[in-house]
Amino acid sequence: MWNQQYEAMDREKLKTLQFLRLKQSLERVYQLVPFYRKSFDSIRAEPGDIRCLEDLQKLPFTVKDDLRDNFPYGLFTVDLNEVVRIHSSSGTTGIPTVVGYTKNDLDTWAELMARTLTAGGGSSESIVHIAYGYGLFTGGLGAHYGAEKIGATVVPISGGQTKRQVRMMRDLGTTLLACTPSYALYIAETIAEMDMTPGDLKLRSGIFGAEPWSESMRRVIEDKLQIDAFDIYGLSEIIGPGVAYECSAKAGLHISEDHFIPEIIDPASGEALPVGSTGELAITTVSKEALPMIRYRTRDITTLNYEPCSCGRTHVRMDKVSGRSDDMIIIRGVNVFPSQVESILLEMGETEPHYQLVVDRVGSLDTLQVLVEVSEQMFSDHVRGLESLERRIRLEIDNMLGVTADVKLVEPKSIPRSEGKAQRVIDKRNL
Numbered sequence: 001m002w003n004q005q006y007e008a009m010d011r012e013k014l015k016t017l018q019f020l021r022l023k024q025s026l027e028r029v030y031q032l033v034p035f036y037r038k039s040f041d042s043i044r045a046e047p048g049d050i051r052c053l054e055d056l057q058k059l060p061f062t063v064k065d066d067l068r069d070n071f072p073y074g075l076f077t078v079d080l081n082e083v084v085r086i087h088s089s090s091g092t093t094g095i096p097t098v099v100g101y102t103k104n105d106l107d108t109w110a111e112l113m114a115r116t117l118t119a120g121g122g123s124s125e126s127i128v129h130i131a132y133g134y135g136l137f138t139g140g141l142g143a144h145y146g147a148e149k150i151g152a153t154v155v156p157i158s159g160g161q162t163k164r165q166v167r168m169m170r171d172l173g174t175t176l177l178a179c180t181p182s183y184a185l186y187i188a189e190t191i192a193e194m195d196m197t198p199g200d201l202k203l204r205s206g207i208f209g210a211e212p213w214s215e216s217m218r219r220v221i222e223d224k225l226q227i228d229a230f231d232i233y234g235l236s237e238i239i240g241p242g243v244a245y246e247c248s249a250k251a252g253l254h255i256s257e258d259h260f261i262p263e264i265i266d267p268a269s270g271e272a273l274p275v276g277s278t279g280e281l282a283i284t285t286v287s288k289e290a291l292p293m294i295r296y297r298t299r300d301i302t303t304l305n306y307e308p309c310s311c312g313r314t315h316v317r318m319d320k321v322s323g324r325s326d327d328m329i330i331i332r333g334v335n336v337f338p339s340q341v342e343s344i345l346l347e348m349g350e351t352e353p354h355y356q357l358v359v360d361r362v363g364s365l366d367t368l369q370v371l372v373e374v375s376e377q378m379f380s381d382h383v384r385g386l387e388s389l390e391r392r393i394r395l396e397i398d399n400m401l402g403v404t405a406d407v408k409l410v411e412p413k414s415i416p417r418s419e420g421k422a423q424r425v426i427d428k429r430n431l
Protein backbone atom coordinates (compact mmCIF):
# COMPACT_ATOMS: atom_id res chain seq x y z
CA MET A 1 0.00 0.00 0.00
CA TRP A 2 1.34 3.44 -0.81
CA ASN A 3 -0.37 5.35 1.99
CA GLN A 4 -1.60 3.08 4.79
CA GLN A 5 -2.77 6.01 6.90
CA TYR A 6 -5.34 7.11 4.34
CA GLU A 7 -5.94 4.02 2.21
CA ALA A 8 -6.74 1.88 5.26
CA MET A 9 -8.30 4.61 7.41
CA ASP A 10 -10.99 3.57 9.86
CA ARG A 11 -14.31 4.29 8.13
CA GLU A 12 -15.72 6.42 10.91
CA LYS A 13 -12.64 8.62 10.83
CA LEU A 14 -12.83 8.68 7.05
CA LYS A 15 -16.41 9.96 7.17
CA THR A 16 -15.45 12.69 9.60
CA LEU A 17 -12.59 13.73 7.35
CA GLN A 18 -14.87 13.71 4.29
CA PHE A 19 -17.43 15.85 6.06
CA LEU A 20 -14.90 18.44 7.22
CA ARG A 21 -13.44 18.68 3.75
CA LEU A 22 -16.87 18.75 2.14
CA LYS A 23 -17.93 21.74 4.27
CA GLN A 24 -14.85 23.64 3.18
CA SER A 25 -15.45 22.82 -0.47
CA LEU A 26 -19.06 23.89 -0.31
CA GLU A 27 -18.17 27.20 1.34
CA ARG A 28 -15.49 27.73 -1.25
CA VAL A 29 -17.69 27.18 -4.31
CA TYR A 30 -20.60 29.11 -2.80
CA GLN A 31 -18.44 32.14 -2.07
CA LEU A 32 -16.34 32.07 -5.23
CA VAL A 33 -18.30 30.60 -8.14
CA PRO A 34 -21.45 32.43 -9.32
CA PHE A 35 -22.67 29.24 -11.01
CA TYR A 36 -22.73 27.34 -7.70
CA ARG A 37 -24.23 30.25 -5.79
CA LYS A 38 -27.05 30.40 -8.31
CA SER A 39 -27.51 26.65 -8.29
CA PHE A 40 -27.66 26.47 -4.45
CA ASP A 41 -29.93 29.55 -4.33
CA SER A 42 -32.31 27.89 -6.78
CA ILE A 43 -33.22 25.36 -4.09
CA ARG A 44 -32.77 27.89 -1.26
CA ALA A 45 -29.82 26.00 0.17
CA GLU A 46 -26.66 27.33 1.75
CA PRO A 47 -23.54 25.39 2.67
CA GLY A 48 -24.64 25.67 6.31
CA ASP A 49 -27.70 23.54 5.53
CA ILE A 50 -25.50 20.55 4.84
CA ARG A 51 -25.20 19.06 8.33
CA CYS A 52 -24.17 15.51 7.48
CA LEU A 53 -22.81 13.60 4.50
CA GLU A 54 -26.29 12.40 3.51
CA ASP A 55 -27.44 16.03 3.19
CA LEU A 56 -25.24 16.31 0.12
CA GLN A 57 -28.08 14.60 -1.76
CA LYS A 58 -30.15 17.77 -1.37
CA LEU A 59 -27.82 19.75 -3.62
CA PRO A 60 -28.22 20.07 -7.41
CA PHE A 61 -26.00 18.09 -9.77
CA THR A 62 -23.25 19.50 -11.94
CA VAL A 63 -23.10 18.21 -15.52
CA LYS A 64 -20.70 18.48 -18.44
CA ASP A 65 -22.80 21.22 -20.05
CA ASP A 66 -22.21 23.39 -16.98
CA LEU A 67 -18.49 23.25 -17.75
CA ARG A 68 -19.19 24.07 -21.38
CA ASP A 69 -21.50 26.96 -20.48
CA ASN A 70 -18.81 28.38 -18.22
CA PHE A 71 -15.96 27.74 -20.65
CA PRO A 72 -13.10 28.20 -20.14
CA TYR A 73 -12.52 29.35 -16.54
CA GLY A 74 -15.98 30.14 -15.17
CA LEU A 75 -16.06 27.33 -12.58
CA PHE A 76 -12.53 27.90 -11.27
CA THR A 77 -12.32 29.02 -7.65
CA VAL A 78 -8.83 30.47 -7.87
CA ASP A 79 -7.17 33.26 -9.76
CA LEU A 80 -5.37 32.07 -12.89
CA ASN A 81 -2.11 33.05 -11.16
CA GLU A 82 -2.56 30.03 -8.96
CA VAL A 83 -3.43 27.66 -11.79
CA VAL A 84 -0.30 25.82 -12.84
CA ARG A 85 -1.73 23.30 -15.33
CA ILE A 86 -4.59 23.00 -17.78
CA HIS A 87 -5.95 19.80 -19.31
CA SER A 88 -8.86 19.40 -21.63
CA SER A 89 -11.18 16.60 -22.45
CA SER A 90 -11.59 16.23 -26.15
CA GLY A 91 -15.29 16.45 -26.60
CA THR A 92 -16.38 14.76 -29.80
CA THR A 93 -18.92 17.49 -30.31
CA GLY A 94 -19.02 21.19 -29.56
CA ILE A 95 -16.85 23.13 -27.17
CA PRO A 96 -14.20 21.17 -25.29
CA THR A 97 -14.12 21.35 -21.53
CA VAL A 98 -11.12 22.77 -19.75
CA VAL A 99 -9.93 21.70 -16.32
CA GLY A 100 -7.33 23.40 -14.14
CA TYR A 101 -4.99 22.44 -11.30
CA THR A 102 -3.23 24.40 -8.57
CA LYS A 103 0.14 23.25 -7.26
CA ASN A 104 -1.67 21.43 -4.43
CA ASP A 105 -4.05 19.79 -6.90
CA LEU A 106 -1.06 18.40 -8.82
CA ASP A 107 0.36 17.06 -5.56
CA THR A 108 -2.95 15.38 -4.74
CA TRP A 109 -3.11 13.90 -8.22
CA ALA A 110 0.43 12.51 -7.96
CA GLU A 111 -0.49 11.01 -4.57
CA LEU A 112 -3.57 9.34 -6.03
CA MET A 113 -1.61 7.94 -8.96
CA ALA A 114 1.11 6.75 -6.57
CA ARG A 115 -1.60 4.70 -4.82
CA THR A 116 -2.85 3.45 -8.19
CA LEU A 117 0.57 2.38 -9.40
CA THR A 118 1.50 0.73 -6.11
CA ALA A 119 -1.75 -1.24 -6.09
CA GLY A 120 -0.97 -2.24 -9.68
CA GLY A 121 2.38 -3.79 -8.79
CA GLY A 122 4.56 -0.68 -9.13
CA SER A 123 7.44 0.30 -6.83
CA SER A 124 10.70 2.22 -6.93
CA GLU A 125 12.16 -0.81 -8.71
CA SER A 126 9.69 -0.60 -11.58
CA ILE A 127 10.40 0.57 -15.08
CA VAL A 128 7.14 2.18 -16.10
CA HIS A 129 6.27 2.54 -19.77
CA ILE A 130 3.63 5.23 -20.12
CA ALA A 131 1.86 4.83 -23.44
CA TYR A 132 -1.17 6.90 -22.47
CA GLY A 133 -1.21 10.01 -24.61
CA TYR A 134 0.74 12.99 -23.21
CA GLY A 135 -0.70 16.43 -23.79
CA LEU A 136 -4.13 17.77 -23.01
CA PHE A 137 -5.37 14.23 -22.24
CA THR A 138 -4.88 13.50 -18.55
CA GLY A 139 -3.64 9.91 -19.01
CA GLY A 140 0.03 10.51 -19.82
CA LEU A 141 0.98 13.25 -17.38
CA GLY A 142 -1.29 11.82 -14.67
CA ALA A 143 0.49 8.46 -14.72
CA HIS A 144 3.83 10.21 -15.14
CA TYR A 145 3.78 12.19 -11.90
CA GLY A 146 2.47 9.21 -9.93
CA ALA A 147 5.23 6.98 -11.27
CA GLU A 148 7.89 9.56 -10.42
CA LYS A 149 6.42 9.93 -6.95
CA ILE A 150 6.91 6.24 -6.18
CA GLY A 151 10.46 6.55 -7.46
CA ALA A 152 9.97 4.31 -10.49
CA THR A 153 12.00 4.76 -13.65
CA VAL A 154 9.63 6.47 -16.06
CA VAL A 155 9.62 6.00 -19.82
CA PRO A 156 7.32 8.78 -21.08
CA ILE A 157 6.78 7.29 -24.53
CA SER A 158 3.15 8.44 -25.12
CA GLY A 159 1.08 6.74 -27.85
CA GLY A 160 2.00 5.72 -31.39
CA GLN A 161 4.81 3.94 -33.27
CA THR A 162 3.88 0.65 -31.74
CA LYS A 163 6.83 -1.37 -33.03
CA ARG A 164 9.21 1.14 -31.54
CA GLN A 165 7.29 0.86 -28.27
CA VAL A 166 7.82 -2.90 -28.23
CA ARG A 167 11.54 -2.57 -28.98
CA MET A 168 11.91 0.03 -26.22
CA MET A 169 10.12 -2.19 -23.72
CA ARG A 170 12.41 -5.07 -24.61
CA ASP A 171 15.62 -3.02 -24.56
CA LEU A 172 14.84 -1.07 -21.39
CA GLY A 173 13.46 -4.03 -19.46
CA THR A 174 10.08 -2.43 -18.83
CA THR A 175 8.14 -4.05 -15.99
CA LEU A 176 4.91 -2.05 -15.89
CA LEU A 177 2.80 -0.88 -18.82
CA ALA A 178 0.32 2.01 -18.59
CA CYS A 179 -2.07 2.49 -21.52
CA THR A 180 -5.67 1.89 -22.60
CA PRO A 181 -6.74 -1.77 -22.65
CA SER A 182 -7.33 -1.59 -26.39
CA TYR A 183 -3.79 -0.33 -26.91
CA ALA A 184 -2.45 -3.11 -24.67
CA LEU A 185 -4.12 -5.56 -27.01
CA TYR A 186 -2.62 -3.83 -30.02
CA ILE A 187 0.81 -3.98 -28.38
CA ALA A 188 0.32 -7.71 -27.76
CA GLU A 189 -0.59 -8.20 -31.39
CA THR A 190 2.47 -6.22 -32.48
CA ILE A 191 4.76 -8.33 -30.29
CA ALA A 192 3.51 -11.42 -32.12
CA GLU A 193 3.90 -9.72 -35.50
CA MET A 194 7.52 -8.96 -34.65
CA ASP A 195 8.08 -12.67 -34.05
CA MET A 196 8.59 -12.06 -30.38
CA THR A 197 6.85 -13.53 -27.36
CA PRO A 198 6.04 -11.95 -23.98
CA GLY A 199 8.99 -13.97 -22.71
CA ASP A 200 11.27 -11.58 -24.60
CA LEU A 201 10.04 -8.77 -22.32
CA LYS A 202 10.14 -8.31 -18.57
CA LEU A 203 6.59 -6.97 -18.25
CA ARG A 204 4.89 -8.01 -15.04
CA SER A 205 1.80 -5.84 -14.77
CA GLY A 206 -0.24 -3.14 -16.44
CA ILE A 207 -2.59 -0.37 -15.34
CA PHE A 208 -5.28 -0.02 -17.95
CA GLY A 209 -8.20 2.37 -18.14
CA ALA A 210 -9.82 5.37 -19.85
CA GLU A 211 -12.38 3.10 -21.56
CA PRO A 212 -14.65 0.22 -20.56
CA TRP A 213 -13.21 -3.31 -20.78
CA SER A 214 -14.76 -6.55 -19.64
CA GLU A 215 -13.45 -9.28 -17.32
CA SER A 216 -13.06 -11.47 -20.41
CA MET A 217 -10.90 -8.79 -22.01
CA ARG A 218 -8.76 -8.78 -18.86
CA ARG A 219 -8.15 -12.50 -19.28
CA VAL A 220 -7.22 -12.06 -22.94
CA ILE A 221 -4.75 -9.26 -22.14
CA GLU A 222 -3.25 -11.14 -19.18
CA ASP A 223 -2.84 -14.21 -21.31
CA LYS A 224 -1.41 -12.50 -24.38
CA LEU A 225 1.04 -10.33 -22.44
CA GLN A 226 1.63 -12.73 -19.55
CA ILE A 227 1.01 -10.02 -16.97
CA ASP A 228 -1.33 -9.02 -14.17
CA ALA A 229 -3.78 -6.47 -15.61
CA PHE A 230 -5.34 -3.85 -13.30
CA ASP A 231 -8.24 -1.55 -14.07
CA ILE A 232 -7.85 2.16 -13.29
CA TYR A 233 -10.61 4.74 -13.51
CA GLY A 234 -10.89 8.49 -13.64
CA LEU A 235 -12.14 11.47 -15.58
CA SER A 236 -10.71 14.87 -16.38
CA GLU A 237 -13.49 16.82 -14.68
CA ILE A 238 -12.73 15.13 -11.35
CA ILE A 239 -8.92 15.03 -11.60
CA GLY A 240 -7.96 12.56 -14.37
CA PRO A 241 -6.82 8.97 -13.76
CA GLY A 242 -6.44 8.20 -10.05
CA VAL A 243 -10.07 8.47 -8.96
CA ALA A 244 -10.28 4.70 -8.44
CA TYR A 245 -7.93 1.75 -8.86
CA GLU A 246 -7.86 -2.00 -8.50
CA CYS A 247 -5.82 -3.80 -5.87
CA SER A 248 -4.50 -7.35 -5.99
CA ALA A 249 -7.97 -8.68 -5.09
CA LYS A 250 -9.19 -7.46 -8.51
CA ALA A 251 -12.68 -7.31 -7.10
CA GLY A 252 -13.66 -3.72 -7.74
CA LEU A 253 -11.82 -0.41 -7.86
CA HIS A 254 -11.12 1.46 -4.61
CA ILE A 255 -12.32 5.06 -4.83
CA SER A 256 -10.00 7.38 -2.90
CA GLU A 257 -12.68 8.52 -0.49
CA ASP A 258 -10.44 10.92 1.39
CA HIS A 259 -10.71 13.05 -1.78
CA PHE A 260 -13.98 12.03 -3.41
CA ILE A 261 -17.52 11.25 -2.28
CA PRO A 262 -19.25 8.82 -4.65
CA GLU A 263 -23.00 8.31 -5.02
CA ILE A 264 -25.07 6.07 -7.26
CA ILE A 265 -28.09 7.72 -8.83
CA ASP A 266 -30.86 6.73 -11.19
CA PRO A 267 -29.67 8.07 -14.56
CA ALA A 268 -33.23 8.89 -15.60
CA SER A 269 -34.65 10.54 -12.47
CA GLY A 270 -31.47 11.62 -10.67
CA GLU A 271 -32.78 10.00 -7.45
CA ALA A 272 -30.12 8.58 -5.13
CA LEU A 273 -30.29 4.77 -5.22
CA PRO A 274 -29.87 2.43 -2.24
CA VAL A 275 -26.46 0.91 -1.52
CA GLY A 276 -25.74 -1.99 -3.86
CA SER A 277 -27.82 -0.68 -6.76
CA THR A 278 -26.44 -0.28 -10.23
CA GLY A 279 -26.72 3.20 -11.64
CA GLU A 280 -24.84 6.33 -12.63
CA LEU A 281 -21.87 7.39 -10.58
CA ALA A 282 -21.90 10.98 -9.30
CA ILE A 283 -18.77 12.33 -7.61
CA THR A 284 -18.14 15.26 -5.29
CA THR A 285 -14.55 16.36 -4.84
CA VAL A 286 -13.65 17.42 -1.30
CA SER A 287 -10.04 18.53 -1.65
CA LYS A 288 -9.77 20.04 -5.13
CA GLU A 289 -8.70 23.69 -5.15
CA ALA A 290 -8.85 25.04 -8.71
CA LEU A 291 -11.94 23.22 -9.87
CA PRO A 292 -14.04 21.59 -7.16
CA MET A 293 -16.99 19.60 -8.47
CA ILE A 294 -20.20 19.16 -6.54
CA ARG A 295 -22.23 16.04 -7.41
CA TYR A 296 -20.72 15.76 -10.88
CA ARG A 297 -22.66 13.33 -13.06
CA THR A 298 -20.08 11.06 -14.66
CA ARG A 299 -22.57 9.19 -16.92
CA ASP A 300 -20.64 6.03 -16.01
CA ILE A 301 -22.68 3.03 -14.92
CA THR A 302 -21.44 1.03 -11.94
CA THR A 303 -22.26 -0.32 -8.45
CA LEU A 304 -20.66 0.55 -5.10
CA ASN A 305 -19.56 -2.13 -2.66
CA TYR A 306 -18.82 -1.19 0.98
CA GLU A 307 -17.84 -4.72 2.09
CA PRO A 308 -14.31 -4.85 3.53
CA CYS A 309 -11.69 -5.84 0.96
CA SER A 310 -9.14 -8.60 1.54
CA CYS A 311 -6.32 -6.17 0.70
CA GLY A 312 -6.94 -4.13 3.87
CA ARG A 313 -7.90 -0.92 2.11
CA THR A 314 -11.08 0.49 3.61
CA HIS A 315 -12.19 2.68 0.72
CA VAL A 316 -15.38 1.71 -1.09
CA ARG A 317 -15.04 -0.30 -4.28
CA MET A 318 -16.83 0.43 -7.54
CA ASP A 319 -17.48 -2.37 -10.01
CA LYS A 320 -15.80 -2.24 -13.38
CA VAL A 321 -17.69 0.39 -15.35
CA SER A 322 -20.05 -1.40 -17.72
CA GLY A 323 -20.35 1.63 -19.97
CA ARG A 324 -21.46 5.22 -20.16
CA SER A 325 -25.15 5.90 -20.06
CA ASP A 326 -24.68 7.82 -23.30
CA ASP A 327 -22.85 4.85 -24.92
CA MET A 328 -25.69 2.57 -24.11
CA ILE A 329 -27.36 1.52 -27.30
CA ILE A 330 -31.08 1.07 -27.21
CA ILE A 331 -32.06 -1.44 -29.84
CA ARG A 332 -35.80 -1.79 -30.15
CA GLY A 333 -36.23 -1.01 -26.49
CA VAL A 334 -33.43 -3.26 -25.20
CA ASN A 335 -30.46 -1.60 -23.51
CA VAL A 336 -27.11 -2.91 -24.68
CA PHE A 337 -23.62 -1.93 -23.61
CA PRO A 338 -20.73 -2.67 -25.95
CA SER A 339 -18.96 -4.39 -23.04
CA GLN A 340 -21.76 -6.98 -22.84
CA VAL A 341 -21.24 -7.90 -26.48
CA GLU A 342 -17.50 -7.98 -25.80
CA SER A 343 -17.98 -10.50 -22.98
CA ILE A 344 -20.09 -12.76 -25.14
CA LEU A 345 -17.62 -12.74 -28.01
CA LEU A 346 -14.60 -13.35 -25.81
CA GLU A 347 -16.33 -16.04 -23.72
CA MET A 348 -17.14 -17.93 -26.91
CA GLY A 349 -13.46 -17.70 -27.67
CA GLU A 350 -13.70 -18.43 -31.39
CA THR A 351 -12.99 -14.95 -32.70
CA GLU A 352 -10.25 -12.38 -32.24
CA PRO A 353 -10.78 -9.75 -29.50
CA HIS A 354 -11.40 -7.00 -32.06
CA TYR A 355 -14.96 -5.92 -32.67
CA GLN A 356 -17.16 -2.98 -33.53
CA LEU A 357 -20.89 -2.35 -33.26
CA VAL A 358 -22.68 -0.52 -36.04
CA VAL A 359 -26.08 0.89 -35.18
CA ASP A 360 -28.38 2.10 -37.91
CA ARG A 361 -32.02 2.77 -38.55
CA VAL A 362 -33.94 1.17 -41.36
CA GLY A 363 -37.35 2.77 -41.66
CA SER A 364 -38.29 3.20 -38.03
CA LEU A 365 -36.43 0.11 -36.85
CA ASP A 366 -33.03 0.25 -35.15
CA THR A 367 -30.56 -2.32 -36.36
CA LEU A 368 -27.40 -3.62 -34.73
CA GLN A 369 -24.56 -5.10 -36.70
CA VAL A 370 -21.67 -6.75 -34.88
CA LEU A 371 -18.43 -6.85 -36.83
CA VAL A 372 -15.85 -9.18 -35.38
CA GLU A 373 -12.49 -10.34 -36.67
CA VAL A 374 -11.53 -13.96 -37.04
CA SER A 375 -8.05 -15.41 -37.30
CA GLU A 376 -6.22 -15.69 -40.62
CA GLN A 377 -6.62 -19.44 -40.56
CA MET A 378 -10.32 -19.31 -39.92
CA PHE A 379 -10.86 -16.66 -42.57
CA SER A 380 -9.26 -18.80 -45.23
CA ASP A 381 -11.42 -21.70 -44.09
CA HIS A 382 -14.51 -22.65 -46.04
CA VAL A 383 -17.51 -20.36 -46.03
CA ARG A 384 -19.76 -22.85 -44.24
CA GLY A 385 -17.63 -22.73 -41.10
CA LEU A 386 -17.85 -18.96 -41.01
CA GLU A 387 -21.58 -18.93 -41.58
CA SER A 388 -22.13 -21.40 -38.80
CA LEU A 389 -20.02 -19.32 -36.39
CA GLU A 390 -21.94 -16.17 -37.35
CA ARG A 391 -25.16 -18.00 -36.61
CA ARG A 392 -23.93 -19.22 -33.23
CA ILE A 393 -22.78 -15.76 -32.18
CA ARG A 394 -26.11 -14.30 -33.26
CA LEU A 395 -27.96 -16.89 -31.18
CA GLU A 396 -25.78 -16.26 -28.15
CA ILE A 397 -26.34 -12.48 -28.35
CA ASP A 398 -30.05 -13.07 -28.73
CA ASN A 399 -30.10 -15.45 -25.74
CA MET A 400 -27.97 -13.35 -23.43
CA LEU A 401 -29.06 -9.83 -24.33
CA GLY A 402 -32.44 -10.27 -25.96
CA VAL A 403 -31.55 -8.43 -29.15
CA THR A 404 -31.24 -9.65 -32.68
CA ALA A 405 -27.96 -8.64 -34.22
CA ASP A 406 -26.59 -9.13 -37.66
CA VAL A 407 -23.19 -10.73 -37.05
CA LYS A 408 -20.50 -10.34 -39.65
CA LEU A 409 -17.11 -12.01 -39.39
CA VAL A 410 -14.46 -9.85 -40.97
CA GLU A 411 -10.86 -10.25 -42.08
CA PRO A 412 -8.05 -10.09 -39.58
CA LYS A 413 -6.83 -6.51 -38.94
CA SER A 414 -9.76 -4.93 -40.78
CA ILE A 415 -11.14 -3.17 -37.69
CA PRO A 416 -9.09 -0.04 -36.92
CA ARG A 417 -6.64 -0.44 -34.03
CA SER A 418 -6.52 2.26 -31.40
CA GLU A 419 -3.62 3.92 -29.64
CA GLY A 420 -5.97 5.62 -27.20
CA LYS A 421 -9.63 5.06 -26.56
CA ALA A 422 -11.14 2.51 -28.95
CA GLN A 423 -14.23 3.43 -30.92
CA ARG A 424 -16.51 0.47 -30.29
CA VAL A 425 -19.75 1.91 -31.60
CA ILE A 426 -20.50 3.54 -34.92
CA ASP A 427 -23.91 5.06 -34.70
CA LYS A 428 -25.07 5.89 -38.18
CA ARG A 429 -28.37 7.19 -36.84
CA ASN A 430 -26.66 10.44 -35.84
CA LEU A 431 -25.01 11.02 -39.17
Ligand code: DLL
Pocket residue numbers: 089090132138139208209210211212213231232233234235236237240241242298300320321323324
Ligand atom coordinates in the same frame (compact mmCIF):
# COMPACT_ATOMS: atom_id res chain seq x y z
O1 DLL B 1 -9.97 8.88 -19.52
C1 DLL B 1 -8.85 9.63 -17.54
C2 DLL B 1 -8.08 8.35 -17.50
C3 DLL B 1 -6.86 8.27 -18.12
C4 DLL B 1 -8.57 7.26 -16.78
C5 DLL B 1 -6.11 7.11 -18.05
C6 DLL B 1 -7.84 6.10 -16.70
C7 DLL B 1 -6.61 6.02 -17.33
P1 DLL B 1 -11.47 11.48 -19.81
O2 DLL B 1 -10.79 11.52 -21.13
O3 DLL B 1 -12.06 12.70 -19.24
O4 DLL B 1 -10.47 10.96 -18.70
O5 DLL B 1 -12.58 10.35 -19.93
C8 DLL B 1 -13.31 9.96 -18.80
O6 DLL B 1 -13.51 7.69 -19.63
O7 DLL B 1 -16.10 9.13 -17.65
C9 DLL B 1 -15.38 6.93 -18.43
O8 DLL B 1 -16.49 6.97 -19.30
C10 DLL B 1 -14.16 6.50 -19.22
N1 DLL B 1 -13.26 5.71 -18.36
C11 DLL B 1 -12.15 6.11 -17.71
N2 DLL B 1 -11.58 5.07 -17.06
C12 DLL B 1 -12.38 4.00 -17.28
C13 DLL B 1 -12.35 2.63 -16.87
C14 DLL B 1 -9.81 9.75 -18.69
N3 DLL B 1 -11.38 2.14 -16.13
C15 DLL B 1 -14.25 8.83 -19.15
N4 DLL B 1 -13.38 1.85 -17.27
C16 DLL B 1 -15.01 8.31 -17.96
C17 DLL B 1 -14.39 2.32 -18.04
C18 DLL B 1 -13.46 4.42 -18.10
N5 DLL B 1 -14.44 3.58 -18.47
